[in-house]
Amino acid sequence: MRNRVHSMIHGSVNTIMSLRANDDAEALKTRSQKCDLCRLLYKPYVDYCPTRPARFKLWRIGGVLKFDQYGTSANLSLVAGKEVAGLPDYLPIGLPNIPVSKSDLQVNLLRQWLTDCDKTHKCRTGKSGFMPTRVIEISGNIKAPKLRLRCWNNETKGSYVALSHQWGDPEKQRRLRTLSSNYKEHLDDIPFDGPKGLPGTFRDAVEITLRLGISYLWIDSLCIIQENDDDWMTESKRMEDVFSNAYFTIAASRAVGMDDGFLKSRPSRTCIPLKSSEGQYYICECIDDFHRDAEEAGLNKRGWVYQERALSTRSIFFTERQVYWECGYGVRCETLTWMKNSKASFLGDPNFPNAALEWNKSMRIRLYETIYKRYSKLALTRPSDRPAAIQGLESRLARTFHTNGKWGIFERFLYRSLLWRHVDGVYMQPIHDDPPGSTRKIPSWSWTAYIGEIDFIDAPLGETHWTEEVDSPFDSDQSAASTVTGRVLSATARRLMSRAGRFLQSSLMFDCAHHQDMYDNSKDSLQPEGLKCIVVGKRKGTSFPSRQDYYVILIIPGPGERRVYERVGVGIVDGRDVEMKEPGERVQIV
Structure with a gap:
């Protein structure tokens, strides 16, 4: 005896359109050994129902059949042949079998897509x-x-x-x-x-x-x-x-x-034809x-x-x-x-990223953070291509934001974009081979100088006060010592104060493992000699200023000139662990 799903699908078209079948999985399995249709139904039941319930529901939602009414994955497709007239909007005319690769039918379909879009x-x-x-x-x-x-x-x-x-x-x-x-x-x-x-x-x-x-x-x-x-x-x-x-x-x-x-x-593609008085229908593998x-x-x-x-x-x-x-x-x-691709307003947008012009500040920040985080996970044959392989996209974003941008940093969002960090548990590795044609290396304050996936410190929007201790690297009057525009970051360096050889309430995140080993704050005997910080911002609303959270960039002296430093990480530092009473020292981070 045929199970209920089998009977309903082999019924009238109206039955198919209103299909919400509740049936026995074991019966479907038994029928699948002899019936092509039941075999087609049983496979997605196995694939998409990990708990394998004894009874299941099959829902028609639009032009798809699902084992989960609210699930995002279509399990089977329900399509109508081109001869079927008077179809409801939710049921598409489709091809049960896709064209043969390189066939005239396939090329004509590509041509039709282009023509429709052109017109x-x-x-x-x-x-x-x-x-x-x-x-x-x-x-x-x-x-x-x-x-x-x-x-x-x-x-x-x-x-x-x-x-x-x-x-x-x-x-x-x-x-x-x-x-x-x-x-x-x-x-x-x-x-x-x-x-x-x-x-x-x-x-x-x-x-x-x-x-x-x-x-x-x-x-x-x-x-x-x-x-x-x-x-x-x-x-x-x-x-x-x-x-x-x-x-x-x-x-x-x-x-x-x-x-x-x-x-x-x-x-x-597996497809089962369903004949009806209205024309040919198909239930197909999605x-x-x-x-x-x-x-x-x-x-x-x-x-x-x-x-x-x-x-x-x-x-x-x-x-x-x-x-x-x-x-x-x-x-x-x-x-x-x-x-309708959910990314049509993102990567698939022909005017990318002009949709961001209508977004608020928070959404724009999340946009570039999302782009950079995704990009940082991708592979490059030549690691030194890291800044170049996103330069075109970065330039487009900079124009949209009406700002300067380079090396993963935007002037308009300078402080936030400087607070990048490695993802939890995975340190970054410096890129040692310089980009072709360059005379200076990528600055250490840019994540494009490293291999590895990035994230950003969460400095809550509206709850963070940004300091004026960091100058834009894009200023036109920047020191002539920099031969590449925007390479030097001028800022005020401040001393970190450790007690008993460690920071009491601070979270320091070093970019590379060797810096973490060198300045590991869990070792009581270790003094962070040479380690300083640049205060980028601080958390608002604390009644005890000395205990405010400070968002900082960690730096150490670089080789060569005095007052030239390199970035080694970021941190959220307790106010008691950073010297704010003294004026600090103006330095350059390269």
Whole structure:
């Protein structure tokens, strides 16, 4: 005998639309051995019901079926065939099976997404006529494309596509780069086939670009002269323009490296047809999960890619399960599902981060803190790229906030942004190799000088009084001793007072493990010789000023000049543990 869920779903369409079935799990399991529909239902019961209740409820909410009425995960999809007329708004027309990779149907769907956005949205907000310094010019046909590197000039006009990809492990992935030694060759021809031809990911990007009728493609390793520090420095500063002005960005989410490719077959999707007098319906395995497939893919765990996505106005994500389109109006799936991405007002916003103009101060602070905390967790092949890989995004934020910004610090939020710290239990590591083309290292007061995940000290908004003991590093009259604008932080250093060799009520957080070992305040015999602090702010509202919490930056003498210090941490210091009666000493932190 069929169980109740089986009977209801095989009933009329009206029954399907009002489906809220309460049934026996053991009966469903038994039927799943012979019935395809019950097998399809039983799998998400196992996956999404960890407690395995003897009886369960199946809810239809919109176009999905769920085992949890209030859960965020869709377990099964309910879609209608295109011939069904008079559908309610909540039930979508969909594709039970996604198009074959590289098929005309798939390419036509991508073209339709682009056309719809061009005609009905206002996502393209870039500079009219902008072109990168170099692009790959594509001509010919897909069987024998002709490629060459083309330098920008007044005659270089048209739209270009940008590729966001992983370089991959050099020992496992073949890499193709433009170098000073082959630059002239690439101006004439970049081989598509053969041992010197394009690796898989680049070949797939060329195919998509050409089949969509676009003549130019931008790929970092080919359009920036690698191992040329001057060109790298120049072009890394243009990433904001490159991605924000692209016609769209290809996100090669499923490719682990240059040689991997992204136009590969995808896992098949299980669908059960349901016939009715109104037309064809389907109950399908739910594969629409943009967060899992795109946002949590390996590509989005790379540092450079974080700003590439935020700066792109429109992106097409080629993932393991299906292709997704993202613009300011949401996310579209190959299944024809449309979803309002919660991040559309954040990373997916084509005008990112203009929505912040309507936010209050607290929300703006949380915005940049969230961005920096997320970015600090991401991987970089070359750690010294840490400030450069977010420079375009940082510049965009600085303009939106009407302030100066560099190295993870904003002048408008100077005191708060200086109070970064490592996450609990995980110390940071200094980056020893300097960025290409630099003559001075990244300042120690910037978290971009270290490897590791960051957080920020919680100085409550409205309950913190900021001191005037720290000067902006962005002041135009800064000492000429600094050859890089904004590198030196001038401030008043104050002595920390320990009793019995330790601080009584202070919480000190050292950036690196070796500084923690050196100045560990749990050792009674240890005197923090040389350790001083800069008072950035203090907690309001305490009736005993000497016992106020002070928010401080910890510093030690740096090598060389007197009164030159380096940051080693931050802290929340009890008023009794910092000397505030004396005027302090003006120092520079580098």
